[in-house]
Amino acid sequence: xxxxxxxxxxxxxxxxxxxxxxxxxxxxxxxxxxxxxxxxxxxxxxxxxxxxxxxxxxxxxxxxxxxxxxxxxxxxxxxxxxxxxxxxxxxxxxxxxxxxxxxxxxxxxxxxxxxxxxxxxxxxxxxxxxxxxxxxxxxxxxxxxxxxxxxxxxxxxxxxxxxxxxxxxxxxxxxxxxxxxxxxxxxxxxxxxxxxxxxxxxxxxxxxxxxxxxxxxxxxxxxxxxxxxxxxxxxxxxxxxxxxxxxxxxxxxxxxxxxxxxxxxxxxxxxxxxxxxxxxxxxxxxxxxxxxxxxxxxxxxxxxxxxxxxxxxxxxxxxxxxxxxxxxxxxxxxxxxxxxx
Amino acid sequence: xxxxxxxxxxxxxxxxxxxxxxxxxxxxxxxxxxxxxxxxxxxxxxxxxxxxxxxxxxxxxxxxxxxxxxxxxxxxxxxxxxxxxxxxxxxxxxxxxxxxxxxxxxxxxxxxxxxxxxxxxxxxxxxxxxxxxxxxxxxxxxxxxxxxxxxxxxxxxxxxxxxxxxxxxxxxxxxxxxxxxxxxxxxxxxxxxxxxxxxxxxxxxxxxxxxxxxxxxxxxxxxxxxxxxxxxxxxxxxxxxxxxxxxxxxxxxxxxxxxxxxxxxxxxxxxxxxxxxxxxxxxxxxxxxxxxxxxxxxxxxxxxxxxxxxxxxxxxxxxxxxxxxxxxxxxxxxx
Numbered sequence: 057x058x059x060x061x062x063x064x065x066x067x068x069x070x071x072x073x074x075x076x077x078x079x080x081x082x083x084x085x086x087x088x089x090x091x092x093x094x095x096x097x098x099x100x101x102x103x104x105x106x107x108x109x110x111x112x113x114x115x116x117x118x119x120x121x122x123x124x125x126x127x128x129x130x131x132x133x134x135x136x137x138x139x140x141x142x143x144x145x146x147x148x149x150x151x152x153x154x155x156x157x158x159x160x161x162x163x164x165x166x167x168x169x170x171x172x173x174x175x176x177x178x179x180x181x182x183x184x185x186x187x188x189x190x191x192x193x194x195x196x197x198x199x200x201x202x203x204x205x206x207x208x209x210x211x212x213x214x215x216x217x218x219x220x221x222x223x224x225x226x227x228x229x230x231x232x233x234x235x236x237x238x239x240x241x242x243x244x245x246x247x248x249x250x251x252x253x254x255x256x257x258x259x260x261x262x263x264x265x266x267x268x269x270x271x272x273x274x275x276x277x278x279x280x281x282x283x284x285x286x287x288x289x290x291x292x293x294x295x296x297x298x299x300x301x302x303x304x305x306x307x308x309x310x311x312x313x314x315x316x317x318x319x320x321x322x323x324x325x326x327x328x329x330x331x332x333x334x335x336x337x338x339x340x341x342x343x344x345x346x347x348x349x350x351x352x353x354x355x356x357x358x359x360x361x362x363x364x365x366x367x368x369x370x371x372x373x374x375x376x377x378x379x380x381x382x383x384x385x386x387x388x389x390x391x392x393x394x395x396x397x
Numbered sequence: 398x399x400x401x402x403x404x405x406x407x408x409x410x411x412x413x414x415x416x417x418x419x420x421x422x423x424x425x426x427x428x429x430x431x432x433x434x435x436x437x438x439x440x441x442x443x444x445x446x447x448x449x450x451x452x453x454x455x456x457x458x459x460x461x462x463x464x465x466x467x468x469x470x471x472x473x474x475x476x477x478x479x480x481x482x483x484x485x486x487x488x489x490x491x492x493x494x495x496x497x498x499x500x501x502x503x504x505x506x507x508x509x510x511x512x513x514x515x516x517x518x519x520x521x522x523x524x525x526x527x528x529x530x531x532x533x534x535x536x537x538x539x540x541x542x543x544x545x546x547x548x549x550x551x552x553x554x555x556x557x558x559x560x561x562x563x564x565x566x567x568x569x570x571x572x573x574x575x576x577x578x579x580x581x582x583x584x585x586x587x588x589x590x591x592x593x594x595x596x597x598x599x600x601x602x603x604x605x606x607x608x609x610x611x612x613x614x615x616x617x618x619x620x621x622x623x624x625x626x627x628x629x630x631x632x633x634x635x636x637x638x639x640x641x642x643x644x645x646x647x648x649x650x651x652x653x654x655x656x657x658x659x660x661x662x663x664x665x666x667x668x669x670x671x672x673x674x675x676x677x678x679x680x681x682x683x684x685x686x687x688x689x690x691x692x693x694x695x696x697x698x699x700x701x702x703x704x705x706x707x708x709x710x711x712x713x714x715x716x717x718x719x720x721x722x723x724x725x726x727x728x729x730x731x732x
Contacts (some may be wrong), residue, residue: 119632122628166628168630168719169723170647170722171646180634183633183635183639217722227629231631
């Protein structure tokens with residue numbers, strides 16, 4: 057494995073594996089040997105269909121995995137600090153919220169109904185900085201709200217007094233209150249309408265520009281949103297990353313058949329795409345309790361050959377710069393995929 | 398709707414409920430078969446009083462208690478007295494007034510139950526929340542223990558304790574609120590005597606109450622634990638005790654209802670516990686009054702219980718608003 061990234065990346069994850077303990081005693085490995093890198097100031101989008109393991113990956117990265125999900129192994133390095141995730145070791149509490157922070161899906165239920173926003177902020181600051189005066193903690197929150205043009209009234213509000221979009225932005229402010237180096241956004245836009253989605257993605261960009269967040273991993277099934285927010289995109293299928301690349305490059309010239317199929321199933325009102333038929337992907341995502349041998353996409357892939365069913369595909373490229381894992385691509389390095397679908 | 402209007406409307410509902418309760422409290426004891434005068438007269442006949450005299454005494458008592466009037470007239474008389482704050486005179490223990498009898502018994506019941514309920518509620522809820530959060534063996538032990546004690550009837554716990562601590566290892570007195578021959582007064586000797594009599598009924602109440610509260614709190618907290626905000630708060634690196642506090646506050650609503658209702662029914666006395674330990678509280682008073690068909694005492698006590706339960710419920714509705722901002726908002730029509 058050659059690592060040619062010039063400077064050390066902000067976030068470096070290697071060999072992440074996590075499994076759900078099922079009732080029958082067998083494990084369902086939902087994240088299987090995932091490695092990724094993220095440079096400072098960038099947004100890495102992780103896309104995939106339901107059941108691809110992307111939310112599980114978000115739980116692993118945000119260190120919030122809890123039973124029945126358990127982390128089997130992997131190594132996470134953030135800004136030079138290394139964390140070994142193997143052997144069921146519990147990550148330190150203080151990492152969560154200050155080094156890695158979670159921006160959850162559905163802010164509707166992410167705030168306790170009986171706690172004011174300001175009180176939660178005070179508890180968050182105190183959880184990391186020890187005995188802090190209440191007024192100082194609240195100052196931190198109001199300063200942040202002012203800087204991001206959000207109304208100060210939310211400090212004294214209960215969650216039910218805020219609109220859905222405002223609640224999501226408030227949760228974003230709370231998640232980034234302690235200037236985390238890595239923010240894991242797990243489908244933050246999925247419950248919002250298009251205009252509030254835009255407000256949220258602009259807020260995230262703003263946080264990056266001001267250096268209040270080191271980098272963002274943005275997990276979603278919504279490719280158009282990713283296209284607007286992400287610098288780089290990783291495509292996940294059946295618990296593994298099948299392709300990683302720059303946003304523009306990945307969308308214009310997908311390297312993996314699954315990426316191409318995924319892109320072809322999205323409605324985008326752009327001239328060159330408008331004429332194309334929207335195709336689905338035949339078949340269904342595999343059962344992760346018994347994933348297909350070889351390349352996990354081969355049963356649904358129109359380009360699959362015998363080797364795809366027998367051996368795991370090679371990694372073409374580098375983890376730092378971008379890659380795809382595909383036997384067909386190994387033999388056809390320059391052929392565009394769009395024509396083949 | 399404004400808050401005063403909301404409270405006013407609630408108060409009107411409670412007033413209506415009180416009126417119905419007054420009517421039922423008056424009627425129901427009088428529907429029990431038997432007659433208080435018969436009971437009194439039959440006890441006299443054992444004393445060797447002659448038949449004709451018995452008839453005269455019977456007629457006198459019936460007239461004295463107003464039992465010769467039709468039921469509705471009795472009710473009107475009762476309402477008239479009630480309006481003046483007069484609960485009447487006990488039939489069986491005349492000339493003792495109902496107020497006087499309740500006044501003697503109530504302090505015993507309150508002193509026995511209020512600490513038991515408060516302590517049991519607090520311990521039970523903390524235990525339940527901890528069990529849910531910790532999980533594992535602690536949870537299993539606490540849950541099974543709580544389930545066991547809470548599903549045991551009061552009298553079983555009471556009799557078991559009585560047998561263990563007063564018979565097998567006679568460290569505590571088996572019955573009464575104070576030693577025979579002692580009389581209630583404010584002296585060190587009497588207080589310490591009353592305290593040794595206090596432990597057994599107190600323990601039997603606390604044990605059952607802790608169990609019931611812990612089981613309820615645990616299931617509420619388990620539900621809350623799976624909610625998104627707990628996951629998010631963990632993601633923010635909050636301390637466990639902070640998260641437990643949040644869970645506690647959200648899971649508390651039904652528990653507060655339970656607490657208020659227990660305090661409401663408290664004035665009715667812990668009937669079975671008081672009977673098992675012959676404790677001189679309201680429960681024992683009610684039990685004797687029922688067995689003697691002592692209408693005024695029964696009616697007076699049930700009225701007291703009804704008022705206390707209604708007041709407790711009213712307080713719960715107000716407390717809900719304080720604990721849960723959503724209920725406050727909807728009661729004011731803010732939504």
